[in-house]
Amino acid sequence: MDVEITLRVDGTEHRLTVDTRTTLLDALRDRLGNTSPKKGCDHGQCGACTLLIDGRRALGCLALAVAHQGADIVTAAGLADGDGGGLHPLQRSFIAHDAFQCGYCTPGQIVSACGMLAEAEAGWPSAVSKDPGATDVVLDDEEIAERMSGNLCRCAAYANIVPAIAEVAHR
Amino acid sequence: MKPFRYERADDVSSAVTALAEEPEAAFLAGGTNLVDLMRLEVATPEVLIDVRRLISDRIEELPDGGLRIGAAVPNSDLAADDRVRRRYPMLSQALLSGASGQLRNVATTGGNLLQRTRCPYFQNVTTPCNKRAPGSGCSALEGHQRDMAILGSSPACVATHPSDMAVALAALDAAVTVRGTDGERRIPVTALHRLPGDTPERDTVLARGELITGVELPPPAHLIPSRYRKVRDRASFAFALVSVAAALDVADGTVREVRIALGGVAHKPWRATTAESALHGAPATGESFRDAAAAELARATPLPGNAFKVPLARNTMVSVLLELLEEGR
Ligand SMILES: Cc1cc2nc3c(=O)[nH]c(=O)nc-3n(C[C@H](O)[C@H](O)[C@H](O)COP(=O)(O)OP(=O)(O)OC[C@H]3O[C@@H](n4cnc5c(N)ncnc54)[C@H](O)[C@@H]3O)c2cc1C
Ligand code: FES
């Protein structure tokens, strides 16, 4: 069953007709040609499809496009087009730290890290936070690993992903 | 995925009426469980009624000092709420130990309570499963048993309820408010989910078409200190093998109030009432904790593949209570 929706993707408004079964991930990749978000599992288990939806990190593979009429979506490709036109600090840091091997999980890692840093900035606790009442979050390696646990890396580049994120977090 | 129609109701009562009129309709909230089950064709609704924007996404103070959580409040926002963190730490911890940052941002309070079991046979339409296809048999009895129940199961079904949040809510004596075509009712969280018996296809006592509108938490007196401990196969982003939500109030070395609920062990969040009664008025010592935990698990009926969960649940209960005793000093 087809429904017409509008989506704002990386700053550009798109009007498209989708079958109700289409996920945001499929709409982006197959309809709008934005292959930055990846399909790893299609079941919410790997984080390769992570997007910022209305400013919060979320999974494109479990989000129905019809339920996101008018949503503002940012992909890793969109992060790069920030103010100066250059790469996002997280993207630069991933390169500097060699925080990937095959790179398949990387756009999801970077978008997720971007959302995660905003959550920490807002004082959100995590499962490893020592003082659940504390509103100042110190992003040590254990906190970063816990907060990023929804992003799997099949190449196990974690040893470089955590420092890449830490460098941006500690600026 | 089977084709379906997508609808948005104008308000709660029209959503409830719309669902009642469509035999194959389902409510959609965050979709993190339902969309997955639709892709697996375990769920095959013909109509989705999106309720996410209809129900409250606010957390409000109740006159008695408790809190009312709108059913659309996302799991992340609930866990980060300052009042929840200070007054009901176990609830914040339970939420934060569930799923991932991305999922918690989308998953709602109502959807979390009503998520379906993660039993691999329930999720696989090619295998027998009495919960998905009543009368087809239970594949777990001769199959994968690690994640299955040790308490309250039946020959028809040994599945567990996967929610972490619900375990904390059960320990806290929270209640859900529910809207049906006949109006509103209130159900304690401990009475929301069912044991499987010979009708495992029914997870809860909700009638078809009833919508969860919110969750009410009682005032936090005697519920601090509290804590949630989850034991699982990897350190993060995994469902519980066993989890314990507990609160302990000790005065003069004697247990004044205690709450214990277990996750990962039953078809519902398991309130450990036997252990609680054994502990009320008892000396707050490791020995009482061990005896109470053993009493709770005396009724366990593990399978060969998950017998380890009995000592795991016992030891986790004891260690959480000892930590709370220390914290309360
Ligand atoms: C990879 C993965 C890992 C996960 N790990 C964990 C974990 O460790 N711990 C944990 O607790 N959970 C975990 N989850 C589950 C997650 O918490 C649930 O998917 C989520 O809470 C469901 O909420 P939702 O709003 O997305 O519900 P939906 O998927 O929208 O709905 C779920 C069900 O509830 C019904 N429903 C929704 N809202 C209402 C309402 N207000 N009234 C009546 N019916 C309603 C729907 O019809 C549907 O049947 C995990 C999920 C995934 C995909
Ligand atoms: S593709 Fe979405 S989480 Fe794996």
Ligand code: FES
């Ligand atoms: S770099 Fe290969 S999956 Fe992460």
